[in-house]
Amino acid sequence: MRYISTRGGMDPVTFRDAVIIGQAPDGGLLLPEVLPDLSSDMEGWRELAFEDLAFEVLRVFADDIDDAVLRKILKDAFETFASEDTIPLVQVNGLNVLELFHGPTLAFKDVALQVLGGLFEHIWGGQSASLNILGATSGDTGSAAIASVRGRPNIDIFVLFPDGRTSLMQELQMTTVLDDNVHCLGIEGTFDDCQGLMKNIFSDLAFKEEYRLGAVNSVNWARVVTQVVYYIYAALRFNEPVSFSVPTGNFGNVFAGYLARSMGAPIDRLVLATNENDILARFFETGVYARGVVQHTLSPSMDIQVASNFERFLYLYFNRDSERLVEFLKTFSxxxxxxxxYVDSVDPLFLATSVGEKETVETIKSTYAAYDYVLDPHSAVGVAA
Known part of the structure; x- marks a missing residue:
């Protein structure tokens, strides 16, 4: 399978190349030339364990990686999870909660990043110089990215985080790792500022090539396609189409659900649940994508006003018209x-809502009082929605 840029300025590349380059040289994000229809395969996948399903899905997209190698990467990745089921599905008050927090840093991003770390090591293996991974985080990406590559040979990671705007636990998870290949930088400003710095660095192609830069954020296609797996996995646990309520900041996670449905997963609706940083909720309600002031909330990993993965959705929404996408992004910039x-033509698959701080806290309290189940603030936004 080959991958192209949303902005149309890059020749198709292999999966291995897509993993290493992360972001396209023209500033766009990578997507497959054609999204496969996997619906005919899915009925046979219903009884598969999560790791086995991940192999079946990823081998479609990573067809230049040997099957045995891919199986080992997945085995090593999911052995780090505390749950025997990797991502158990539990019932809470009639809702089915997909627990994605059993990885080494307790963040849902461990699911994809543990795989990405193994892919980096395999693909870059044997190189004499180090691969320098650059990432920006609003909280949980940083610690999960660090956990995925710490101690791996010939890989260094540099994480930018907004100083004072992550939770204390998230900051400590990043700044107390003592491995020589881990470097954390606190930046004055917001996550959007960190992400902007990263994008500017990646846009300097000579610098990127000279210093062998790779991306660990969800701009990296391998992150997104691994997240597709758990939407398929959860949807296949039921005999009728299901809807997902997804806490949303950078649009990478919910976009994976969109891809899963596009490839045949029995998904009815995707509820896009934002906190008070509601640029995405406003878009799906009005058709207007308008930057606001970043609000500091109890769910800091969603304190984002410029969603980088939204570009992938827009590209598909514009019927892969790169010129139209570039014009839209230029206007926004x-x-x-x-x-x-046409507002009414925005994909009706999505329902969008913004959840305030008071409602988030009340959802945590009421869920614990009634069901003895503890929701973190991000999950509470999804439940409240």
Whole structure:
């Protein structure tokens, strides 16, 4: 399978190349030339364990990696999870909660990043110089990315985080790792500032090549496609189409659900649940993508006003019209706002809502009082929605 840039300025590349380059040289994000229809395979996948399902899905997209190697990467990745089921599905008050927090840093991003760390080591293995991984985090990506590559040979990781805007636990998870290949940098500003710095660095192609930069954020296609797996896994546990309520900041996670449905997973709706940083909720309600001021909330991993993965959705929404996408992004960059032509034509798959701080806290309290189940603030946003 070959991968192209959303902005149309890159020749197709292999999966291995896609993993290493992360972001396309033209500033775009990578997607498959064609999304496969996996619906005919899915009925036979219903009884598979999560690790086995991950192998079946990823081998479609990583067809230049040997099956035995891919199986070992997945085995090593999911052995780090505390649950025997890797991502158990539990019932809470009639809701089915997919627990993605059993990885080494207790963040849902461990699911994809533990796999990505293994892919980096395999693909870069044997090189004499180090691969320098650069990432920006609003909280949980940083610690999960560090856990995925710490101690791996010929790989260094540099994480930018907004100083004072992550939770204390998230900051300590990043800054107390003593491995020589781990480097954390606290930046004055917001996550959007960190992400902007990273994008500017990656746009300097000569610098990127000279210093062998790779991406660990969800701009990296391998992150997104691994997240697709758990949507398929959860959907196949039921005999009718299901809906997912997804706590959303950078649009990578919910976009994986969108891809899963596009490839045949029995998914009805995706509820896009944001906190008070509601740029995405406003878009799906009005068709206007307008930057606001970042609000510091109890769910800091979602304190984002510029969602990098939204570009992938727009590219598909615009029927893979790169010129139209680039024009939309240019307008947004210059004016801080851009609008789609027809609000009613925004994909009805998505329902969007914003959840405030008071409702988040009340959801945590009421769920614990009634069901003895503890929700973190991000999950509470999804439940409240």
């Amino acid at each position: 210059e004016q801080g706002s851009a609008k789609v032509d």
